[in-house]
Amino acid sequence: MKILLVGNGGREHAIAAALSRSRLHPELIAYMSTLNPAIAALSAKTQMGSMKTPESIADFAWQNRVDLAVVGPEEPLVHGAADALHRKGIPTVGPRQDLARMEGDKTFLREVVARWAPEANPGFRVCHSSQDVRKALVELGDVAVKPLGLTSGKGVRVMGIQLDTAADAEAYAVELINAQGNVLLEEKLIGEEFSQIVFTDGIRMVPMPLVQDAKCAFNGDTGPMTGGMGTFSMPNHTLPFVPEDQLQQARALLFKIIMGAQEQTGQRYHGVLYGQFMVTRNGPRIVETNVRLGDPEAINLMALLKSDPVETFMSATCGLPEVVEFENMASVAKYLVPQGYPEKSERGEPVSIDMDMLRKAGLELILANGDPSSGDGRLAPTGSRFAALLALRPELAAAEEAVESMLEQMALPGLRHRSDIAKPGSLQAKITRIQNLLN
Ligand code: AMP
Ligand code: GLY
Numbered sequence: 001m002k003i004l005l006v007g008n009g010g011r012e013h014a015i016a017a018a019l020s021r022s023r024l025h026p027e028l029i030a031y032m033s034t035l036n037p038a039i040a041a042l043s044a045k046t047q048m049g050s051m052k053t054p055e056s057i058a059d060f061a062w063q064n065r066v067d068l069a070v071v072g073p074e075e076p077l078v079h080g081a082a083d084a085l086h087r088k089g090i091p092t093v094g095p096r097q098d099l100a101r102m103e104g105d106k107t108f109l110r111e112v113v114a115r116w117a118p119e120a121n122p123g124f125r126v127c128h129s130s131q132d133v134r135k136a137l138v139e140l141g142d143v144a145v146k147p148l149g150l151t152s153g154k155g156v157r158v159m160g161i162q163l164d165t166a167a168d169a170e171a172y173a174v175e176l177i178n179a180q181g182n183v184l185l186e187e188k189l190i191g192e193e194f195s196q197i198v199f200t201d202g203i204r205m206v207p208m209p210l211v212q213d214a215k216c217a218f219n220g221d222t223g224p225m226t227g228g229m230g231t232f233s234m235p236n237h238t239l240p241f242v243p244e245d246q247l248q249q250a251r252a253l254l255f256k257i258i259m260g261a262q263e264q265t266g267q268r269y270h271g272v273l274y275g276q277f278m279v280t281r282n283g284p285r286i287v288e289t290n291v292r293l294g295d296p297e298a299i300n301l302m303a304l305l306k307s308d309p310v311e312t313f314m315s316a317t318c319g320l321p322e323v324v325e326f327e328n329m330a331s332v333a334k335y336l337v338p339q340g341y342p343e344k345s346e347r348g349e350p351v352s353i354d355m356d357m358l359r360k361a362g363l364e365l366i367l368a369n370g371d372p373s374s375g376d377g378r379l380a381p382t383g384s385r386f387a388a389l390l391a392l393r394p395e396l397a398a399a400e401e402a403v404e405s406m407l408e409q410m411a412l413p414g415l416r417h418r419s420d421i422a423k424p425g426s427l428q429a430k431i432t433r434i435q436n437l438l439n
Contacts, residue, residue, distance in 0.1 A: 001026045001310065004061045004090075006051075006081060007072030008032035008039060010335070010368035010388055011295035015072055016042045017366070018302035022310035029064050031057055037379065038367035051075040054084035062088050069093065070313055071271075074292050078104035078150060082270075091317035093272065095291050098265040102257075102273070103291045106148050106184050113286055116260025120253040120286040123187035133173045133185065137166050142188035145173045147180065154342055156225050159188055161216065191280040191437060192241045192430050193287060195231075195297050196250055198275070199312065202268035204320045205255050209237035209304060210247070211297045217342060219420040226342045227385060230334035231296040232422035233304070234396060237326060240427065241434040242279055250277045250284040257289065270317045281437055299366045299388050300331040330396040332403050332422045333366070335385045336415040345383035348414040350374040353387070363406055364390040386415060397424050 003026045005016055012030075016039050019026055030036075030043040033051050040046050045064065049056045057076060061069050069085045071077055071094035080097040094100075101108040113121045125136035126148070137143065142159040163169045169185075176183040195211045211233045217223035234240065238247060254275040262269055274290035274297070293301065305312065306325040315321060340346050350371075358365055366388045370379030381387075389406055393399035400422040407417055420426045 001068075002029065002064060002066045003027070003310065004029050004031060004064065004066040004069040005039070005043070005072065006031045006057055006069065006076055008034055008036040008369075009073065009295055010366045010385065011293050011298040012036070012072040013038045013366045013368070014298045014302040015070060015293070017364075018305055018309040019070070019313070022308050024308065024310045026310050029060075029066065031060050034369065034382070036367060037370055037372045051081075052079045054080040057081045058084035058088050058090070061085055061090050066090060068310075068314055068317065072292060074100065074103045074150060074290060077291055091314070093270060093313050093316050095269050095271055096267050098267050099261055099269050100291045102261055102289045104150050106146060106288070109289055110184075112261045112264060113257060115264070117253045117256040117286075119283065120257070122189050122285050125185050126182055127173060127185055128177065128182050130170070130174050130177070133170050133177070133183070136185040137170060140185060140187045143169055144186045144188055145169055145176070146184040146186065147176050148182055148184050149180070154225055154227065161221070162224060189278040189280055189285050189287065191278045192434050193276060193278050194239050194242050195294050196247075196254060196275045196277060197293060197297060197301060198254060198273055199316045199320055199324060200258055200269055200271070200273055201316050201318065201320045202258070202262060202270060204322075205251075205258060205273075206320050206322075206324045207251055208301050208324070209233045209326050210239045210242060211294070211300050212239055213294060213297055214418055214421045219418055224342055226337070228294065228296050228335070229337070229418045230332070230388070230421035231294075231300050232332045232396060232400070233300050233330065235328045235330050235394060237328075241430045243434075243438065246279050246284045250275065253284065253286065257286070272316070279434060295368075296333045296335060296388055299333040299390050301326070303364060303390055303392055304329060304331055327392065329392040329394060330399045331390065331392050332396065332399040333388045333390040334403050334407065334417045334421055335368070335388045336407070336412060336417050337385050338381055338383065339414060339416055341384065347371075347383055348381035348386070350376075350378035350380040351412045351415070352378045353410070353412075357409075358389075358406065361402065361406055362391065363402060366390060381415065396422055396427070400424075
């Protein structure tokens with residue numbers, strides 16, 4: 001059995017590691033835009049190419065007679081990789097271009113939600129001029145300002161976090177209009193976020209454990225938005241600040257959104273859908289959807305996946321089982337990033353990682369990038385998020401401690417991480433905040 005994996009970040013390393021543990025012993029071949037040495041080490045063959053050229057992805061799959069393609073990132077999906085693979089008759093995990101608009105086009109998502117699950121939408125306005133922006137600010141109050149296209153989680157600024165005043169919000173919104181013609185303003189949601197990622201074959205939807213990602217660059221949820229600094233999940237697969245009724249509502253909303261998007265596009269959704277939700281006073285609200293696994297969420301989820309990973313991905317293309325099993329363990333993943341991330345992505349000096357030491361401590365390293373050209377086994381961080389340390393333990397505090405003490409021991413020069421993620425104190429603060437908000 002041969003599987004094509006498209007993509008070269010931490011998420012794809014996590015997927016490759018999961019597929020490699022399958023009892024079906026698949027042969028992996030990897031299509032990447034830049035070489036990820038950890039994915040290459042798990043692959044029989046690699047090909048470098050653009051994520052924006054669906055035909056070159058499909059040709060590589062065809063020439064290698066793969067049984068299945070798993071597309072990790074959103075970029076190739078938004079450019080039509082699944083359509084090109086389907087034209088060659090290759091079962092593909094990842095939606096076609098029309099459905100990938102659920103991530104690639106924020107207005108499309110808001111319209112789908114408005115039609116099929118309106119209660120999940122925050123107030124929002126698409127603005128094309130500074131007059132529009134001023135009117136929206138009056139109508140919506142505090143807002144999140146968002147570019148409309150793909151941003152890899154960056155580019156969003158929220159009042160009270162990255163924007164101090166309404167004047168700052170207006171200035172940033174106008175800057176985006178000047179650059180790209182439009183901007184999305186959304187009512188600022190107040191609550192706690194959670195990621196509900198699901199497998200779906202377009203008929204069934206099977207939820208994965210809840211995960212929370214820390215999006216801001218610095219401790220205490222401060223600083224600019226990043227792709228995600230670190231994630232955690234609990235042994236019971238839910239999160240202590242997500243009330244059960246809101247979780248059930250969120251899942252029902254996500255199912256309606258999948259069904260609605262299919263109705264609207266006339267296309268069936270095969271793959272993974274990521275619902276980013278906020279628990280609010282008024283019930284769960286959808287912050288965004290992604291048409292892929294999250295990163296870092298994939299690092300937790302792929303390690304926890306207990307059902308056979310190849311069978312599970314395969315079944316998303318042709319009929320999911322009722323249940324997909326995950327380990328009842330807590331998980332913590334923290335990314336090591338260059339000092340200037342996300343604003344200045346600088347190449348770092350090569351670092352050496354003692355994989356034996358990590359294995360002995362029961363930790364896993366997931367690599368997002370790394371240039372091996374020093375030739376001595378060391379890897380140079382190439383700019384964005386570099387690598388994540390992951391621990392699975394019966395309890396959250398133990399997983400967090402395992403990751404922290406190893407990061408301290410490794411002391412990699414030029415790299416930093418968020419030390420507050422999944423700490424018992426920060427978790428308790430979230431629980432208290434939600435209790436106060438809901439009572
Ligand atoms: P997005 O790329 O849409 O997921 O936005 C990135 C991050 O910005 C989210 O994970 C939230 O932390 C924050 N955010 C986005 N939209 C809102 C909103 N309407 N209210 C409050 N925070 C938001
Ligand atoms: N963890 C956020 C994302 O994958 O977009």
